[in-house]
Amino acid sequence: MILLSPFGALGRATLALMAVVGRVALFALTALSHVLRPPFYGRELGLALLNIGWLSLPVVGLTAIFTGAALALQIYSGGARFNAEAVVPQIVAIGMVRELGPVLVGLMIAARVTSSIAAEIATMKVTEQIDALVTLSTDPMKYLVAPRVLAGLIVVPLLVAVGDVIGIFGGYAVATGSLGFNPAAYLKNTMDFLELLDVISSLVKGCAFGGLAALMGCYFGMASGRGAQGVGRATKGSVEAAAVLILAANFLLTGAFFSL
Amino acid sequence: MIDLTRVAKSFGENHVLRDVNLTIDKGSSMVIIGGSGTGKSVLLKSILGLVTPDSGTITLDGQDVTKADRDAFLARFGMLFQGAALFDSLPVWQNVAFRLLRGSLKKPRDEARAIAIDKLRRVGLKSNVADRFPAELSGGMQKRVGLARAIAAEPEIIFFDEPTTGLDPIMAGVINELIREIVTEMGATAMTITHDMTSVRAIADRVAMLHDGVIQWSGPVSQLDDSGDPYVDQFISGRAEGPIEAVR
Numbered sequence: 129m130i131l132l133s134p135f136g137a138l139g140r141a142t143l144a145l146m147a148v149v150g151r152v153a154l155f156a157l158t159a160l161s162h163v164l165r166p167p168f169y170g171r172e173l174g175l176a177l178l179n180i181g182w183l184s185l186p187v188v189g190l191t192a193i194f195t196g197a198a199l200a201l202q203i204y205s206g207g208a209r210f211n212a213e214a215v216v217p218q219i220v221a222i223g224m225v226r227e228l229g230p231v232l233v234g235l236m237i238a239a240r241v242t243s244s245i246a247a248e249i250a251t252m253k254v255t256e257q258i259d260a261l262v263t264l265s266t267d268p269m270k271y272l273v274a275p276r277v278l279a280g281l282i283v284v285p286l287l288v289a290v291g292d293v294i295g296i297f298g299g300y301a302v303a304t305g306s307l308g309f310n311p312a313a314y315l316k317n318t319m320d321f322l323e324l325l326d327v328i329s330s331l332v333k334g335c336a337f338g339g340l341a342a343l344m345g346c347y348f349g350m351a352s353g354r355g356a357q358g359v360g361r362a363t364k365g366s367v368e369a370a371a372v373l374i375l376a377a378n379f380l381l382t383g384a385f386f387s388l
Numbered sequence: 389m390i391d392l393t394r395v396a397k398s399f400g401e402n403h404v405l406r407d408v409n410l411t412i413d414k415g416s417s418m419v420i421i422g423g424s425g426t427g428k429s430v431l432l433k434s435i436l437g438l439v440t441p442d443s444g445t446i447t448l449d450g451q452d453v454t455k456a457d458r459d460a461f462l463a464r465f466g467m468l469f470q471g472a473a474l475f476d477s478l479p480v481w482q483n484v485a486f487r488l489l490r491g492s493l494k495k496p497r498d499e500a501r502a503i504a505i506d507k508l509r510r511v512g513l514k515s516n517v518a519d520r521f522p523a524e525l526s527g528g529m530q531k532r533v534g535l536a537r538a539i540a541a542e543p544e545i546i547f548f549d550e551p552t553t554g555l556d557p558i559m560a561g562v563i564n565e566l567i568r569e570i571v572t573e574m575g576a577t578a579m580t581i582t583h584d585m586t587s588v589r590a591i592a593d594r595v596a597m598l599h600d601g602v603i604q605w606s607g608p609v610s611q612l613d614d615s616g617d618p619y620v621d622q623f624i625s626g627r628a629e630g631p632i633e634a635v636r
Contacts, residue, residue, distance in 0.1 A: 167490070167491070169490075175477075252475075252476075255471055255473060256469045256470070256471060256473040257473050257474075257475055257476075259433070259438050259469070259473065260467070260469055260473035260474075260475070261475075262436075262437075262438060262462070263436055263438070263462060263465060263466075263467045264462075264486050264487050264537075265458075265459050265462045265463055265487060265491050265492070265493075266486075266490065266491065
């Protein structure tokens with residue numbers, strides 16, 4: 129029996145994981161169905177767009193510009209080992225647009241937005257505001273979850289686009305300012321090298337990451353336990369889940385777009 | 389009339405409601421008393437559909453509440469929550485007029501605001517409170533706003549969950565008086581859960597005591613002191629000794 133106990137524990141953990149996956153999938157489908165069905169809460173959507181999109185611009189911009197600048201320095205010094213310093217514009221562009229722009233924006237959104245959504249909804253739950261919504265004939269999935277998920281799907285691709293541009297600009301500023309690149313040639317190389325598929329993949333990733341980030345915040349908030357500890361656990365769990373799912377989705381989407 | 393028949397609800401091994409039978413007559417004010425953790429809130433939430441009973445039936449005017457049209461059913465109710473449960477992100481008037489700004493009872497914004505201010509006045513708050521946020525109000529003011537929200541759509545049935553918890557005795561008295569006045573003038577059916585005996589005597593037409601998952605006793609408030617039930621006697625006198633086990 130003792131020898132079999134690790135298998136039992138593994139089985140229980142697998143079943144528990146499957147149960148969570150099922151609950152999250154059901155939650156996601158319910159949320160998406162509410163996105164498509166009236167009534168729609170325009171004010172809530174507007175506030176979510178403002179919070180997820182506009183108010184995230186500073187952190188996204190700063191993250192992108194420093195990443196682009198550091199990337200240019202790395203490629204220049206790394207490329208110097210085999211006389212390939214000239215590829216800085218191309219690699220910064222492809223690195224930011226295909227990979228670093230969407231992933232870093234996604235992770236920043238997970239840190240900034242997922243946590244705040246989870247904390248807000250969990251607090252509403254422990255203070256009975258969710259119950260109050262129900263007694264006021266308002267479905268919390270429609271009023272709280274659907275606008276936030278829709279806002280994530282709409283606005284995060286735009287943030288990714290902004291992050292891509294600012295990241296490329298960060299590389300441009302370092303390359304032309306201290307590495308001796310010609311500004312016009314740098315921009316031309318960047319534009320010539322990027323393909324439409326690179327941009328599309330970036331925006332699709334942004335859409336997926338935005339949806340995942342908002343969904344995890346809402347799911348953990350709605351599933352929160354009681355008291356301050358429940359809110360804390362919900363917030364921590366939402367960020368962990370969003371970050372891992374964003375990185376996993378990034379791998380799958382990169383494979384789908386670029387595997388030969 | 390609200391009728392509960394053999395209602396039971398457990399959370400794991402914790403059998404909160406075992407066999408609850410209770411009738412609340414139309415237009416009457418029923419107060420449910422009982423110690424902390426005896427399932428009073430679960431009972432109230434079961435009627436509203438916030439908690440699903442494991443067994444038993446709950447009917448409103450003869451119709452099973454689980455089979456009623458949800459929107460129409462909930463439109464008949466107003467509820468004051470223990471902590472008021474005001475929406476932090478909305479100003480006071482939008483909290484009060486929440487139901488009037490959306491859904492089947494939607495009214496033009498100006499009209500909804502006017503009704504909200506009228507209801508705020510009814511609970512003793514001035515119109516300048518309307519544009520403040522819940523976090524800027526004291527506990528007593530939040531309760532009043534919660535009460536104004538509960539009555540904003542003129543519901544037929546109003547539930548009060550521990551309406552005086554956390555308030556000083558004077559404010560508790562004010563809230564009790566308001567509840568009694570409002571329920572009387574609206575002709576509403578009221579159900580209150582509390583363990584504040586001052587509230588019970590101020591609000592109730594009838595009293596039911598919930599203990600160990602069943603209604604231990606019920607009767608008119610006038611008979612509360614002469615119920616002859618040892619559980620009720622111990623509870624209303626606040627004695628540690630008696631059939632109700634006191635956790636020390």
